[in-house]
Amino acid sequence: xxxxxxxxxxxxxxxxxxxxxxxxxxxxxxxxxxxxxxxxxxxxxxxxxxxxxxxxxxxxxxxxxxxxxxxxxxxxxxxxxxxxxxxxxxxxxxxxxxxxxxxxxxxxxxxxxxxxxxxxxxxxxxxxxxxxxxxxxxxxxxxxxxxxxxxxxxxxxxxxxxxxxxxxxxx
Amino acid sequence: xxxxxxxxxxxxxxxxxxxxxxxxxxxxxxxxxxxxxxxxxxxxxxxxxxxxxxxxxxxxxxxxxxxxxxxxxxxxxxxxxxxxxxxxxxxxxxxxxxxxxxxxxxxxxxxxxxxxxxxxxxxxxxxxxxxxxxxxxxxxxxxxxxxxxxxxxxxxxxxxxxxxxxxxxxxxxxxxxxxxxxxxxxxxxxxxxxxxxxxxxxxxxxxxxxxxxxxxxxxxxxxxxxxxxxxxxxxxxxxxxxxxxxxxxxxxxxxxxxxxxxxxxxxxxxxxxxxxxxxxxxxxxxxxxxxxxxxxxxxxxxxxxxxxxxxxxxxxxxxxxxxxxxxxxxxxxxxxxxxxxxxxxxxxxxxxxxxxxxxxxxxxxxxxxxxxxxxx
Numbered sequence: 001x002x003x004x005x006x007x008x009x010x011x012x013x014x015x016x017x018x019x020x021x022x023x024x025x026x027x028x029x030x031x032x033x034x035x036x037x038x039x040x041x042x043x044x045x046x047x048x049x050x051x052x053x054x055x056x057x058x059x060x061x062x063x064x065x066x067x068x069x070x071x072x073x074x075x076x077x078x079x080x081x082x083x084x085x086x087x088x089x090x091x092x093x094x095x096x097x098x099x100x101x102x103x104x105x106x107x108x109x110x111x112x113x114x115x116x117x118x119x120x121x122x123x124x125x126x127x128x129x130x131x132x133x134x135x136x137x138x139x140x141x142x143x144x145x146x147x148x149x150x151x152x153x154x155x156x157x158x159x160x161x162x163x164x165x166x167x168x169x170x171x
Numbered sequence: 172x173x174x175x176x177x178x179x180x181x182x183x184x185x186x187x188x189x190x191x192x193x194x195x196x197x198x199x200x201x202x203x204x205x206x207x208x209x210x211x212x213x214x215x216x217x218x219x220x221x222x223x224x225x226x227x228x229x230x231x232x233x234x235x236x237x238x239x240x241x242x243x244x245x246x247x248x249x250x251x252x253x254x255x256x257x258x259x260x261x262x263x264x265x266x267x268x269x270x271x272x273x274x275x276x277x278x279x280x281x282x283x284x285x286x287x288x289x290x291x292x293x294x295x296x297x298x299x300x301x302x303x304x305x306x307x308x309x310x311x312x313x314x315x316x317x318x319x320x321x322x323x324x325x326x327x328x329x330x331x332x333x334x335x336x337x338x339x340x341x342x343x344x345x346x347x348x349x350x351x352x353x354x355x356x357x358x359x360x361x362x363x364x365x366x367x368x369x370x371x372x373x374x375x376x377x378x379x380x381x382x383x384x385x386x387x388x389x390x391x392x393x394x395x396x397x398x399x400x401x402x403x404x405x406x407x408x409x410x411x412x413x414x415x416x417x418x419x420x421x422x423x424x425x426x427x428x429x430x431x432x433x434x435x436x437x438x439x440x441x442x443x444x445x446x447x448x449x450x451x452x453x454x455x456x457x458x459x460x461x462x463x464x465x466x467x468x469x470x471x472x473x474x475x476x477x478x479x480x481x482x483x484x485x486x487x488x489x490x491x492x493x494x495x496x497x498x499x500x501x502x503x504x505x506x507x508x509x510x511x512x513x514x515x516x517x518x519x520x521x522x523x524x525x526x527x528x529x530x531x532x533x534x535x536x537x538x539x540x541x542x543x544x545x546x547x
Contacts, residue, residue, distance in 0.1 A: 010374050017368045022306055031313050043320075044345070047327035065472075068239030101242045101333045107471070117327065 041119065047100045048120040050093050052135045057114040059088040063104035071097035072104060072115075089136070095123065096131035186210060194223045198301050198532040201542025205519065205535075209528055217523035219516055224546040232506040237263050237337055237473045240503065245331035247508060248544035250293055251487040253279075253286040256335035261416065262482035262493040263337055266475040267468070274462040275339035276418045281455045282322075282334060283417075283484075284448040285352075288359070289318040290487035291441045291448075294539045298438055299370055301536035302379050307370045314362055317355055324348055337473060338466035349456065356453055363445060371439060380434040384522060384534040387432060394518040397511050398489025400538060403440040404432030410485035417484075422454045434537035441539070474501055488512050488539060508547055512540040 033040060042048065057074075064072045071094040077087040093115075105116045125131050183189060193204040202223035208216035228247065232240045240263075244255040257279060264271065271279075292315040299307030319329045324345050326334040334341045370376055386396075391404040401408055409426045411419045427443035429436030475497035483492035489511025496505040515538050523531060 007374070014373045014375070018306070018370075018373060021310075021365050021369050025310070031316075043324045043327075045327045045342075046323065066238070068235055068242040099242050100328065100331070101245075102327065103238065103242065103333075 042121060046119045046121070047102050047117045049095065049118055049123045050098065050100075050104070050115060051118045052091055052093065052115045052133075053112075054088055054091065054135050056110045056112065057088040057091065058086040058110055059091075060086075060109060062107040062109060063115050066103040066107035068101060068103065069097040069099050071095075071099075091135045092132055094132045095125070096128065183208065184210075187215065192531060194220075199535065199542075200297065200540060201545075203516075203535075203540070203542055203545070205523075205531070207523070207528070207531070212528045214523050214526055214528060214531070217520050219519045221513070221516070221542075221545050224542045226547065228547050229506050229508060232503055234502055236501050237475065237503070238471075240506065241336060242331075242333055245333055246543060247510065247547055248486065248488065248491070248512065248541045249330055250290045250541055251286055252330060252332050253282045253335060254484060254486040254491055256332065257283060257417070258482055258484045258486070258491050258493050259495075260335050260337050261484065262480055262495040263473075263475065264466075265480045265482055266478060266495060266497055267337075267473060269338045269466050269468050271339055271417070271466050272463045273418070273460045275464045275466065277455050277459055278340050278344070278464065279335055279417050280419060280422070281352075281452060281459075282325075282332075282340075284451045284455075285318050285321060286332075287448045287487045288445050288452075289315050289322075291445050292318070294441055295366065295370070295438075298536045298539075301532050302376055304370055304373070304376065307366070310362070310365070310369060314359055317358075321348065321352055321355065324351070336465070336469075338469035339464045343464055349459075352452070353456055356449060356456070359449060363442070363449075366442060371442060377435060379530075379533055380438060380537070382433065383530045384434045384526070384537060385431050386518065386522065391432060391518075394521075395514045396489070396518065397514070398486065399440045399444060400437055400489065400515055402426060403429030403436040405429060410483060410490055414483070416482075422451045424448075424450050434533050437537045437539075472501055474499065475503070483509070486511055488541065488544070489515060508544075510544045510547060512542075512544040516540050516545055 059074055059076045061074070064070075064074060072092070074091040075089040076084040077089040079085050100117070102117055105113055108114050108116075187208055187210050190207050190209060191204060192207055193199040194202040199205075204220040204223065206216075206218040206220060207214055226246065228243045232243055235243065240259055241256050244259040245252040247255045263269075292311045296308035296311030296315075299305070299311070322332055322334075323329050325348055326332045326341055386400075386404050388401075388405045391401050392406060396404070397408070405428055407426045407428045410416075411424075412426060424447045427440050427447060429440050475495075477497055477499040479494065479496040481492060481494050483490050485491075490509065491511055492509035494505075494507040494509070495503055498504040519535070519538070522534060526534065
């Protein structure tokens with residue numbers, strides 16, 4: 001009988017002890033944020049969605065070789081004589097394959113970097129085709145995608161954040 | 172659907188029943204399936220069935236360069252990705268004969284221990300949920316968030332770090348990083364004391380775990396257990412002490428050992444390990460040497476001389492080893508991961524027999540497996 005009551009007493013005190021920890025936390029301000037309305041800004045050097053600048057790229061193929069998932073493709077531009085020049089004709093990144101590992105940015109020899117991670121962590125896609133982003137001279141800066149059904153370049157619908165947070169690291 | 176070992180059930184007697192636990196079950200921490208034969212509520216046969224998360228990273232490594240393999244290694248044990256990076260880099264450095272500078276070695280130790288804390292915190296939280304205590308989970312994740320913030324500052328990612336590279340580390344610490352880390356250590360010490368009030372010595376929690384799933388030291392060694400699981404069974408074996416790597420011999424820490432290897436011992440062994448990891452973090456922060464962070468002699472496309480090597484570290488879940496064979500080309504000829512989760516999991520078929528079905532989740536949670544590492 002005494003054992004029975006001591007068990008009840010022990011469990012009761014333990015619950016009070018645990019509750020005191022909970023109660024202390026309750027008085028402190030909340031550590032969470034209300035996500036869609038409040039947003040946290042990532043730290044400098046965050047590995048978000050990749051961005052590309054066709055103006056500075058010298059199409060050296062180093063990022064293509066550095067990529068562990070082979071998600072980057074590019075083609076050299078040519079001059080009137082048909083010779084390859086150090087400019088990029090088109091450049092695609094397949095975000096369906098991208099590992100977000102920053103090996104491409106590290107290997108890029110240009111200053112500032114031609115391919116770099118933005119701070120954007122909200123990348124969403126409606127279609128698989130949208131995941132393959134194309135950059136080309138004459139197009140707007142934001143990457144367009146090639147719609148395989150309509151056989152034309154289209155503006156992405158799913159993801160709109162990519163150009164709002166730009167940052168180019170220098171290291 | 173192909174037939175697996177778990178499907179190959181023996182002829183059931185009239186009072187027996189076959190049930191599936193998983194693959195989609197919140198308490199299996201991933202996609203693990205266990206074929207259970209029960210008699211009333213006592214388990215008479217249990218067959219774990221793995222392979223639902225197989226991505227073939229060992230094969231993928233055979234057509235990729237050594238720098239690329241570090242990225243692949245993040246995906247094995249995604250809760251302890253620093254350890255995976257570390258063990259692959261150690262094996263490749265051994266093969267290539269690359270010296271790692273002193274500062275890089277200590278930075279590696281710092282990151283490994285912080286990652287161990289993050290991994291054990293996730294165990295602490297999810298084990299609480301398995302048993303039925305939800306508050307502990309929220310508390311643990313608040314602290315884990317601080318560790319992940321530190322990682323985000325230094326390498327830009329929160330889970331797949333890719334921070335430890337061949338010959339050193341990826342990047343120098345940011346300016347305010349050390350101060351943030353120094354703030355974290357005393358904060359976390361206070362929290363660890365709270366955890367004991369919250370969960371560790373709660374009599375309801377003790378009743379559910381103290382008498383369940385006892386594994387003796389001999390049995391644990393026979394099944395090839397390692398890490399906190401083995402130490403909880405009373406065998407004080409720790410790679411960091413007995414085969415020090417990356418300047419672990421300079422730091423002073425203890426090996427927490429359990430008594431009878433019950434679920435509670437395995438749980439508390441990990442909680443105490445967080446104390447020890449914190450000790451190491453404090454020591455590293457006290458005397459971080461200056462110097463380069465990347466060793467010399469690592470090419471952009473490195474080639475390893477022909478040969479084979481084995482490197483092992485004390486991961487968060489046990490001895491994590493890499494067997495690396497090279498034929499002199501740009502990519503490894505063969506890469507094999509000795510994954511502690513996979514080996515720790517095997518004992519389930521013996522351990523679960525004779526237990527009640529309500530204790531399955533308690534036992535499964537206490538082994539702390541990560542299915543990404545089991546299936547690779």
